[in-house]
Amino acid sequence: MFARIESYLRFWKRRFSRSEWTIRHLGLTPVEGKSEEPGLLLIQIDGLARRQLEAAIEKGRMPFLKSLQTRGHYSMHTFYPGLPSSTPAVQGELYYGVRTSVPAFSFLDRKSQRIAVMFRPEWVKKIEADLQLHGEGLLKGGSSWSNIYSGGAAPEETHFCGSSIGFGDMWRTGKIRNIFIFTLLHIPAVVRINGLLLLELAIAIPWAIRGIFRGQWIFKEFGMVISRVCIGIGMRELVTIGGQVDVTRGLPAVHINFLGYDELAHRRGPGSLFAHWSLAGIDRAIKVLYRAAHRSTRRDYHVWIFSDHGQERTRSFATEFPGGVEKIIADCLEPDRKKDPAWRPRSQQEIHAPGLSRSSLAERRRDRERAAHTLTEEEARTFSVVAMGPVGHVYFGRPMEVSDKRALALRLVKQGKIPGVLHRDGADRVWWIHEHGETAVPDGAPALLAGHP
Secondary structure (H helix, E strand, O other): OHHHHHHHHHHHHHHOOHHHHHHHHOOOOOOOOOOOOEEEEEEEEOOOOHHHHHHHHHOOOOHHHHHHHHOOOOOOOOOOOOOOOOHHHHHHHHHHOOOOOOOOOEEEEOOOOEEEEOOOHHHHHHHHHHHHHHOOOOOOOOEEEOOOOOOOOOHHHEEOOOOOOOHHHHHHOOHHHHHHHHHHHOHHHHHHHHHHHHHHHHHHHHHHHHHHHOOOOHHHHHHHHHHHHHHHHHHHHHHHHHHHHHHHHOOOEEEEEEOHHHHHHHHHOOOOHHHHHHHHHHHHHHHHHHHHHHHOOOOEEEEEEEOOOOOOOOOOHHHHOOOHHHHHHHHHOOHHHOOOOOOOOHHHOOOOOOOOOOOOHHHHHHHHHHHHOEOOHHHHHOEEEEEOOOOEEEEEOOOOOHHHHHHHHHHHHHOOOOOEEEEEOOOOOEEEEEOOEEEEEOOOHHHHOOOOO
8 A cells, every 4th residue: 555655656756857857858768677777876076185075074065975974874985096187087097997098188199290188079089989999988878967078978968078068069969959948847947047147156256356456367367257157056057957867867877077166276276265165066966966866766876976186286387487397398408409599488379360351250269279289380390398287298399319318307307396207218117207316117106105095
């Protein structure tokens, strides 16, 4: 009798569920007959270090995560992201089991002589195509929300990801049409999102003005206002609703990535009130997703909450040493390898718009982007530095002898004050040059990295 009543209540609850309405009206395919099989909901808080998570929980900014710990359901573990500790590399290993899938967030592609940046769709697609040669992705049959790669999810199940953020991709997969239907089906959620957007805008503008008076760049500050509102609130709410729908459908694996904290931490620092403000909203979103997963009648979900890497507060090398790494390298090169006086480091180059005869704004933007991601003649002839994220690389226009590499590495550390330089010798061994001397990698590294994984 009680089972019949429970089944009756569940039936009517599903009939009035907005997630079920979304499934029906968007033509989404639910998974039936798998209610006893396991599913996986991955919730990623981008860029959140363990010490910052612990501080946020202690200050009461993430009460739901604290409740998961205190009830004994969850325990905290340290996650080692490897190198480079950035999202494209971590997700490449998570989805496809390939370590160091990219050498850094940005790097030089030798074949095209162009600089790859891993938030540009053409590069993300290229790297993921190489990763897929190693096997199917973790998210095959599932969905990917706000990640770098699709992870094996079908194009129509890949949302706001680096591999599918182009307008053409969204049009081909029907996502533009779905956004309008989605809005009509979730009017209360849309009203709530608009209210949150206005509230965040009212908070963000005074913060931006305060930053400008403290010497921050005006364009970056108001760019951060847009980022706070669109990524910190708008995208967070959309991917939360989308994740609810996908676990209601019973997809085998769903990965949702919250970007808000990472965006703000890059601007003000990982421990700033500015960045920690976003964690309360992320905590509420996790609560919604956790409950939706455990209420799903189509799959028995496990919920994993993790961060791909952590941020640390650092001083900018370019601020400490005017001209940055490029100038230090140029000063440390032998006289016959130095750059001519007209050369300026990439970080100080201005990308000028084309002449007035070209009236197309899109054409001008394409020219600026092409100039920003293509080596100059001088860089191709001598050297270029590509550094975005925790690891940077120096690319020389022509090969250097091993002895010259070692000599330059020593000068960069002793004369240029660069913290450390890695180079490979003729026997394919890797050497780490630092202020205390030279260390073979990996054999000699544990002694210098005591306490690290």
